[in-house]
Amino acid sequence: MVKIKFIPYNREIEVPKGENLLEAVRKAGIFMDTPCNGSGACGKCKVKKINGNIVSKNSRYITEEEEKDGYILACQSIIEADSTVEVPETESSSMHGMKIEDFSGNREKDIFQSSKKRMLESGMKFGTYVKKEYLEMDPPTLDDNISDFERLKRHIRKQLNYSSVFCRLPILRKIPKLLRKANFKITITHIPRGNEKTTIINVEEGDKTRELYGAAVDIGTTSVAACLVNLYNGELMARASSGNAQIKYGADVINRIIYSTKGSGLQELNYAVIQETINPLLDKMYRDSGISRDQVVSFVAAGNTTMSHLFLGVYPNFLRMEPYIPAFVKTPFIKASELDIEVNPETFIYLVPCVASYVGGDISSGVLSSGMWNSEENVLFIDLGTNGEIVFGNSEYLMTCACSAGPAFEGGEISCGMRASGGAVEKVSIDGNYEPTLGVIGNEKPLGICGSGIIDLICEMMFAGIIDRKGKIVKGLDTNRIRFDEHGIGEYILAFKDQYNLERNIGITEVDIDSFIRAKAAIYSGITTLLNNLSMDFTDIDRIYIAGGIGNSLNIDNAVKIGMLPDIDQSKIHYIGNSSLMGCYLTLMSEDARHKLEQIANSMTYVELSVEPKYMDEFVSACFLPHTDIDKFPTVKKCFNKSV
Structure with missing residues (x-):
């Protein structure tokens, strides 16, 4: 056994000689954001070796200067003797302060009221069975x-x-x-x-007949949002949100599924989402509202299929293996006491039914709240989060698919990417001298760039002539913001470390741009494939609903220009906030809504893109800015002609 000490936490633990440093960090109870779950692909687990014997592999994420200063990647390091390591505090708190969609903003409140109104107009009644x-x-x-x-x-x-x-x-x-x-x-x-x-x-x-409460929870891969509701009048008593503590085990569902198969991995993931995420959110809402846990007698939660499995502690590995079979799509009622959820222990837990391996209850819930199930128009519903799910249809049919977009929309697999929290660059513009203007969450100094900022940045770089339509940085431009490494990989510096007193420059590399182009291509090609299955095209779309955390700061025009969204009349595109949480709220308040939700989940036709013969061709064609066929983007083509 060897001793490993972590500063500034002043924690020391014993681990077997040869232990992976990242695993030691986890055993010490220190939160570390690891989007790639220790594969060495993201560079986010950077720590500083103070003393001792730690053997570490070389990584492209560690510069020569950082290597001299003792920086290593925890996931690529083995502890050979007693050692001391410094873990940056910014890493340990990265899941807190995230900009998460609930019902707190004015626009979200408007969306919330509109959704309730649609339900009432459809003839549904509000009222609880409790x-x-x-x-x-x-x-x-x-x-x-x-x-x-x-x-x-x-x-x-x-x-x-x-x-x-x-x-x-x-x-x-x-x-x-x-x-x-x-x-x-x-x-x-x-x-x-x-x-x-x-x-x-x-x-x-005494007489407490006027006090009846329920909780609605959206269990996202990256973030979790919750609200406490008066079941008599629908009043929102409290709201809370945070990052999903599971992110320390990987940014995407595949990494978490893999982790769940190792030792006590499944139990650790279940503990992270319930004890480290959901229960603290509930406790916060109880303090804010003065309501006790025993008064909360109804609970509705929704998540993607993997999150639903991990929430219940059900082995999820067969979700990622062909033929992609979930253990369940619909569950019986479960008592809160069975999961140690901090509500009245006799409360029934209603987990919104999933559709397929990669289309979960969050999408069923989102479709319910969007009202597209009752629409005569052809509606395209897109959930832009860690995963990309798409639904197309109306009151007569609903067809859905899931895109392998990966964590890029949440800043994952991007060298300076981060989630939408304080210090994240969420808006970018670039002038004729290749100089950027940044919009930063919280008006703080920039620490990284989140999904909406990456969309802006790539779009601005394209029209400023910094990158070509393949996403490659143009050489020979007169600016000190562009540089190339020894391998010839280009980088554009968004914020210099000396300018903002940072540990390193904030920039985007050609590798990052390529990752994001693949993510946006997955969304666009998923939409195209879904429409092709119905012998339709973009002209058949009457309305597009964008849901998910990225939508709040999403510049629709820029999303179209890079080829993520179809080039249609942008007045048809609407942001509808956290549609999953909204659907959970409606289900909490209305038995009619719950029955409709069951019908929605049962009626959706799932298209497995991995076996669609033309999907890969569509995907490859979309791995371009905005697309290999520029005629599919006529307004973007006009912009190119004007800039020439």
């Missing part, structure tokens, strides 16, 4: 000395007409003291089963 009733019970006497539970059942039968009343052990443990403290005046929360049977899930002192 009930609350106030009871005034007769105190026991020597003549009336039946048990507390029999007394409770007697009053329920008498006042509410239920012939059979059930409860579980937590209620039995609660009632003796509470009944007497409340002077036998209590409020029960119960779930009726028809007209004769009911199950008690909570007992409270």
